[in-house]
Amino acid sequence: MIASIGYARSIVSNRLLVEAMVRRQFRTKFAATIGGLAWSFVAPLATMLVYWFVFSVGLRVQPVGNLPFIVVFAAAFVPWLTFSESVVTGSTAITENPHLVKKCVFPVEILPFVSVVVSLVTHAFLLLILFVILLVNGVRPTASLLQLPYYLLALVALSTGLSWFAAALNVLLRDTREMLGVVMNLWFWVTPIVWPLEMVPARFAWLFRLNPVLYVAEGYRDSLLGGDPFWTKPLEAAGFWCMTFAVLGIGAFVFRRVRTEFAEVL
Amino acid sequence: MTNAVQVRNVAKRFRVFANPMDRVLEYFDPFRREYGKDFWALEDVTFDVPAGRTIGILGRNGSGKSTLLQMVCGVLQPTRGEIDVDGRIAALLELGAGFCPDLTGRENAEFFCLQNGLTKAETAARLDEIGEFADVGEFFDRPMRTYSSGMFVRVAFAASIHVDPDILVVDEALSVGDARFQHKCFQRVQQLRDAGKTIIVVTHDLTAVVRHCDHAVLLERGRVVDSGEPREVVSVYHELLATGRSDRTLTQRSQPRQDEAPPPPPAKVATGTADVPFEGRTDAVARFAECPQYHSGELRFGDGRAEFVEFAVLADGEPLSSSVPCGATVEILARVYFHDAVEHAVFGFGFFTTDGVLVYGTNTAKSHELVDHVVPGESVVVRFRVTAPLQAGAYFLNLGCNQATPDGPVALDRRHSVLQVEFESAAEFDGLVDLASEFNTVRPQTGLARSA
Numbered sequence: 184m185i186a187s188i189g190y191a192r193s194i195v196s197n198r199l200l201v202e203a204m205v206r207r208q209f210r211t212k213f214a215a216t217i218g219g220l221a222w223s224f225v226a227p228l229a230t231m232l233v234y235w236f237v238f239s240v241g242l243r244v245q246p247v248g249n250l251p252f253i254v255v256f257a258a259a260f261v262p263w264l265t266f267s268e269s270v271v272t273g274s275t276a277i278t279e280n281p282h283l284v285k286k287c288v289f290p291v292e293i294l295p296f297v298s299v300v301v302s303l304v305t306h307a308f309l310l311l312i313l314f315v316i317l318l319v320n321g322v323r324p325t326a327s328l329l330q331l332p333y334y335l336l337a338l339v340a341l342s343t344g345l346s347w348f349a350a351a352l353n354v355l356l357r358d359t360r361e362m363l364g365v366v367m368n369l370w371f372w373v374t375p376i377v378w379p380l381e382m383v384p385a386r387f388a389w390l391f392r393l394n395p396v397l398y399v400a401e402g403y404r405d406s407l408l409g410g411d412p413f414w415t416k417p418l419e420a421a422g423f424w425c426m427t428f429a430v431l432g433i434g435a436f437v438f439r440r441v442r443t444e445f446a447e448v449l
Numbered sequence: 450m451t452n453a454v455q456v457r458n459v460a461k462r463f464r465v466f467a468n469p470m471d472r473v474l475e476y477f478d479p480f481r482r483e484y485g486k487d488f489w490a491l492e493d494v495t496f497d498v499p500a501g502r503t504i505g506i507l508g509r510n511g512s513g514k515s516t517l518l519q520m521v522c523g524v525l526q527p528t529r530g531e532i533d534v535d536g537r538i539a540a541l542l543e544l545g546a547g548f549c550p551d552l553t554g555r556e557n558a559e560f561f562c563l564q565n566g567l568t569k570a571e572t573a574a575r576l577d578e579i580g581e582f583a584d585v586g587e588f589f590d591r592p593m594r595t596y597s598s599g600m601f602v603r604v605a606f607a608a609s610i611h612v613d614p615d616i617l618v619v620d621e622a623l624s625v626g627d628a629r630f631q632h633k634c635f636q637r638v639q640q641l642r643d644a645g646k647t648i649i650v651v652t653h654d655l656t657a658v659v660r661h662c663d664h665a666v667l668l669e670r671g672r673v674v675d676s677g678e679p680r681e682v683v684s685v686y687h688e689l690l691a692t693g694r695s696d697r698t699l700t701q702r703s704q705p706r707q708d709e710a711p712p713p714p715p716a717k718v719a720t721g722t723a724d725v726p727f728e729g730r731t732d733a734v735a736r737f738a739e740c741p742q743y744h745s746g747e748l749r750f751g752d753g754r755a756e757f758v759e760f761a762v763l764a765d766g767e768p769l770s771s772s773v774p775c776g777a778t779v780e781i782l783a784r785v786y787f788h789d790a791v792e793h794a795v796f797g798f799g800f801f802t803t804d805g806v807l808v809y810g811t812n813t814a815k816s817h818e819l820v821d822h823v824v825p826g827e828s829v830v831v832r833f834r835v836t837a838p839l840q841a842g843a844y845f846l847n848l849g850c851n852q853a854t855p856d857g858p859v860a861l862d863r864r865h866s867v868l869q870v871e872f873e874s875a876a877e878f879d880g881l882v883d884l885a886s887e888f889n890t891v892r893p894q895t896g897l898a899r900s901a
């Protein structure tokens with residue numbers, strides 16, 4: 184916990200550097216390709232199309248309540264994509280910058296956070312597309328939309344904690360990134376994003392509710408589709424933040440523990 | 450005086466593993482079993498860097514210099530001991546480290562400034578200065594991918610000296626770039642020194658160490674083997690490079706051996722002149738301290754199979770008592786006594802300024818005058834004669850006797866700064882050597898030409 188507070192401070196005091204680092208990541212990531220930034224949301228868009236086609240057209244999944252499937256799905260899929268992208272890219276934040284770690288006086292703890300911020304830029308584009316989908320399907324934004332920043336913050340906090348953990352682990356064990364790919368895939372399917380939580384028997388539902396990503400995914404649905412405000416779900420909120428602070432604490436602790444070895448191992 | 454950096458009994462251990470997986474196994478092994486070996490890159494290193502001083506760290510490859518600097522910068526943690534740093538450090542541990550080839554020089558410089566804790570406004574103010582110093586023209590606004598290595602270095606160095614650190618740490622970076630840029634770098638280093646900044650450098654440019662450092666530390670196999678006055682430390686380093694050993698016992702060598710001395714053959718003169726100085730002596734008694742130019746602060750090393758026993762300095766054929774008159778021919782005479790038989794002896798000498806710049810140096814191998822097969826008990830008198838139109842002032846002389854072997858020279862008796870000679874100078878000029886220049890000024894308006 185102490186470690187995560189220290190790191191949060193470091194992020195704040197190094198915010199200019201975070202900003203510069205984000206810009207720099209963008210350059211290297213998108214400079215070499217013709218499509219540039221477009222690629223980072225063409226792929227998720229294609230995935231969304233596939234899911235929509237398979238579930239709505241192929242399997243004829245019924246509209247949820249009075250909303251079309253695609254709308255309910257996309258509203259939760261967008262935060263998921265950002266979550267998974269930021270953790271996966273965050274896991275290589277240290278290993279991909281050996282020079283900064285070994286040869287510079289550099290606050291390396293900001294690097295996993297930088298990956299999260301970079302994912303947020305794609306997130307902004309995804310949100311734009313999401314709004315288009317919503318409008319096309321006749322969903323108008325309501326006052327609930329005002330709580331989106333809160334859920335965004337929740338998403339960032341969770342991703343950052345996991346990124347610290349994954350980035351540190353990946354220094355010791357380069358397989359971490361590949362393993363994360365598998366883990367994220369499984370995680371996606373145990374999270375009620377393409378399927379409704381009502382599908383599971385009520386007595387097991389709590390088990391799925393332990394998943395912190397569900398809180399964010401449902402929160403996005405609430406914000407975008409005009410659901411309940413977040414203060415009407417204090418129990419879920421408490422559960423989520425307990426878990427997220429634990430993840431942040433453990434992530435920062437592991438990061439700090441392994442950090443002394445970064446320069447030796449890389 | 451406060452210390453900017455204090456290094457106390459620092460040791461650094463690396464774990465070395467046969468394959469990368471072992472490291473992970475060891476890290477997570479519940480029984481704390483060992484999978485790798487210890488490698489001590491540094492052991493018991495202690496030194497201080499007083500604020501405002503420039504110190505040089507010398508040592509052969511692998512002696513632990515970079516590891517030490519990385520610990521000073523906080524990139525590596527010492528396994529034992531403590532490093533206290535007082536002030537903001539800017540590090541140049543590797544040239545262009547942290548520079549991103551996809552960004553332009555300007556963007557990278559900006560990043561570097563922010564990384565070193567400058568604010569946005571300060572950074573903006575400095576970018577143009579950096580570009581000007583690096584002198585890469587319009588390339589400053591092009592991706593660094595397109596740079597030549599020289600340009601890369603210039604931008605990297607320019608950035609690191611413009612971030613206004615309290616402590617500048619540079620690892621083997623000063624000796625790159627062309628001569629003009631190097632000169633500029635050293636000027637800037639001088640400015641930083643004048644501004645009271647602390648500088649720690651690792652460099653193989655020994656002349657620079659002597660000129661610019663207040664203090665030097667010599668590392669060998671992770672230990673400090675010498676520390677002190679740069680000129681002396683550089684000499685010990687030379688010795689280390691020449692002999693592979695670093696003990697300074699030879700400097701305090703006891704009486705020469707006088708046992709099994711066979712009847713001495715007559716003295717030889719390397720340069721082939723007829724008159725034999727030193728009154729024809731051929732014994733092994735060391736009389737060098739009697740020479741008025743002898744400098745007792747000399748640094749001496751070698752394996753002792755031969756010894757310089759006597760020196761004499763003549764100016765225009767007369768023993769030199771004060772300073773060398775302007776334009777005089779200087780002769781340096783030295784008698785070398787051989788305790789053992791030596792094939793291929795080589796004698797050399799060099800003139801150094803007081804701040805360690807080599808003015809001129811040569812040896813008998815360069816002039817193809819090998820002295821073959823010297824027998825035990827034999828003396829060789831070496832005579833070097835030069836006309837040295839030098840700037841007025843004191844100069845140090847190194848004299849040396851090596852054995853030439855196929856693997857390179859082996860030091861028999863090397864005497865660094867063994868003689869101190871004062872030179873006078875008639876002409877007034879800047880620099881070290883009087884190149885006997887001539888000036889012509891022409892004033893075309895008046896059609897008058899004057900020679901000076």
Ligand SMILES: Nc1ncnc2c1ncn2[C@@H]1O[C@H](COP(=O)(O)OP(=O)(O)O)[C@@H](O)[C@H]1O
Nearest residue numbers: 447463490508509510511512513514515516517
């Ligand atoms: N990360 C590391 N792991 C294991 N050994 C290392 C590591 N870094 C340096 N060493 C070893 O430590 C010694 C000192 O290296 P270094 O400090 O780079 O020397 P120098 O800069 O004086 O040439 C070398 O033998 C090197 O192989």
Ligand SMILES: [Mg+2]
Nearest residue numbers: 514515516620
């Ligand atoms: Mg090195």
